[in-house]
Amino acid sequence: MNDKYTTSAFDRSSREANKVGVIGLGYVGLPLAMACVRKGLQVIGIEVDERKLQLLKDGKSYIQDIDDDELEAAVGSGRLVPTSDYGQLTEASGIIICVPTPLTEEHTPDVSFITNACMCLRAYLQPNQLVVVESTTYPGTTRELVQPLLEQSGLKAGADFHLAYSPERIDPGNHSYPVEDVPKLVSGITPRCLERVTELYGCIFRHVVPVSSTDIAEAAKLLENSFRLINISFINEFAKLCDELRLNIWEVIEAASTKPYGFMPFQPGPGIGGHCIPVDPLYLQWTARRSGAESRFIELSHDTNETMPQYMVNRIIRLLGPDRTLSGSSILLIGIAYKKNIADMRESSALPLIKLLQQAGAEVKYYDPYVPSVRIGASVMHSVELTDEVLSGAGCVVIHTDHGGLPIERIVAKAAALYDARNATRGMQGAGKLERFGDGTRAGVQ
Ligand SMILES: NC(=O)c1ccc[n+]([C@@H]2O[C@H](COP(=O)([O-])OP(=O)(O)OC[C@H]3O[C@@H](n4cnc5c(N)ncnc54)[C@H](O)[C@@H]3O)[C@@H](O)[C@H]2O)c1
Known part of the structure; x- marks a missing residue:
């Protein structure tokens, strides 16, 4: 592996060289597209979700870390072109794939989004273009899956077009590390592919760290x-x-x-x-x-990790005390996003927690300033207003996600019973019963 280094040698001599495509404008793709815009590149952003596409065209961001003004300016000036038309990628010199890589129901890799993106792209792939995969995936994906799919275009990877892998390390909601400042691992299926991705990413990121193979970067x-x-x-x-x-x-x-x-x-x-x-x-x-x-x-x-929601339920039962059961109790969750200061509900532990509480007969409400509504099974729940009445009316209040700006002192003052899973109430005395995850206190039993 070479030492990390910075470069800005990407060829900007032609209009095409300044154009990149980003496929998938989600938590990874949109911030990356905006980082490219900030570095003077023109971005063709491919997104298949009609709702997101319309928001982007209207200059409205659905990602907390991107503000509307910056997005609107980029779209308005044509520096970011949101579209579902893969045909526009023929003009790009580099194309970056940022589509989801979830799990199947059997908990195995679901690479169908990568496959679909490659199948759409291959019809428009041009000689000399660089394709970079950013989606997180198992070692071997770029070589075993992406390369053969793209080669169905008739172009050969490493000879007619360039193929690279660079894992995304963005931490949504974390403003201490802007996307451009996080060292970027890059790899290619040939030395020339590595050179090409190093050149392009050297224009966007402060530190580019080349590694010897796409498998190494995927595994890292x-x-x-x-x-x-x-x-x-x-x-x-x-x-x-x-x-x-x-x-x-x-x-x-x-x-x-x-x-x-x-x-x-x-x-x-x-x-x-x-x-x-x-x-x-x-x-x-x-x-x-x-x-x-x-x-x-x-x-x-x-x-x-899978047992944590049940552990939380057990602690809530303990806090309610021997005279009360979950059945018929009203439980108010504060914060349901998977972590603070973002709206992302994917795999949030609040989802199984709500289900378990409901199965036990509890009446569950939630408050989350970032998540106005959420689907739980067949029904949709809406965030309640965090009034004093809502707080004092709950049999138990649970701090699940410690978003910034929560009125913690008011919550502590009004809740009859409060279970704090995040230590957001550290050092405070509850007006009612108060327990914190892992702090050894027993408010619900003598
Ligand atoms: N979210 C993170 O914090 C994070 C951090 C590092 C890496 N990653 C990885 O980055 C990848 C993307 O994650 P994400 O969180 O941005 O997902 P996301 O769901 O927020 O965004 C992906 C976007 O791709 C779009 N899309 C799906 N198929 C498409 C296609 N064929 N053509 C065009 N657009 C398509 C979706 O509509 C969606 O908007 C995943 O592999 C993930 O593991 C995510």
């Missing part, structure tokens, strides 16, 4: 996300243990974090969500199984 992304799954699952297990031992996990983490090396703090919570951390490690697990190997850490971490 899975290592990063498996590392997070395993560590967050472990800290959740530790938090449960602290609950039993009547120790305060939050203080334990703070104490351990004073070690200047060899320790990295992870925060407990009600379960790991999002499109990446609970999903990507299962791509690795599938790869391991495919080659007859095992991935026991991932298996265990996945199982630990």
Whole structure:
């Protein structure tokens, strides 16, 4: 692997060289498209979701990290062209694929979005174009799946067009690391493909880090996300243990974090969500199984994560106390997105939590300033207004997601019983009963 370096050698001499295509304008593709615009490139943004496409054409952002003014200016000036027409990609010098990679019902990789994107693209693929896959996927995808699909165009990868893989590391809602500032791994199926992606990405990102093969870059992304799954699952297990031992996990983490090396703090919570951390490690697990190997850490971490909503339900039952059951109790969830300050509900632990509470007969409401409504099975729930009456009328209030700007003091003052899964109420005394995940307190039992 070469050292990381910065370059801006991408050929900007012709109009075409300044044009890139981004396929899939979601949490990854839209910020990437806007980063390209900021660097002076013209972007053809391909999106198949009609609702999103219309919003983009109207200059309206559906991603918190992109503001309407910047988007409107980019679309209005023609620097970002949102379209569903793959034919417009013939003019682009580089085409970046940012489509979803979810799981099938059997928890195996669902690469159908990549397949569809490649099948749409191959009809318009031009000699000398660069195609970069950014979607997170199992090692081997670019070579085994993308390359043969694109070669059905009649063009040969590495000879007639260039094929590369660069994993996306964006952290939605995290403003400390703008997308351009995060070091970008790049790889190609030939040395020339690597050169081409390094040139293009050198125009967009501050640090470009070439690695020796697309398989290495694909695996690196899975290592990063498996590392997070395993560590967050472990800290959740530790938090449960602290609950039993009547120790305060939050203080334990703070104490351990004073070690200047060899320790990295992870925060407990009600379960790991999002499109990446609970999903990507299962791509690795599938790869391991495919080659007859095992991935026991991932298996265990996945199982630990799956049990978190039931653990939360058990703690709520304990907090309600021996005289009350969930059946007939009203439970108010504060925050249901999978993490703070974003609207993303994918794999949010609030979804199984709501289902479990409802199955036990509870009447569930939620408040989330980022999520106005959510589908739970066949029905749709709407965020309630967080009035004093709603707070004091709930049998138990649960802080599930600690969005910035929540009126924590008012919640603590009004809730008859409050279960805080995020330590958002640290140091506070509840007017009613108050328990925090992992802090060892017992408000519901003597
Ligand atoms: N969300 C994250 O924080 C994050 C971070 C790093 C990597 N990733 C990876 O990036 C990839 C994209 O994730 P995302 O969160 O942006 O997903 P997303 O669902 O937010 O966005 C994907 C977009 O692609 C569109 N799309 C699907 N098929 C298409 C097609 N054939 N042509 C054009 N558009 C199409 C969808 O309508 C959607 O708008 C995934 O592989 C994910 O694992 C995501």
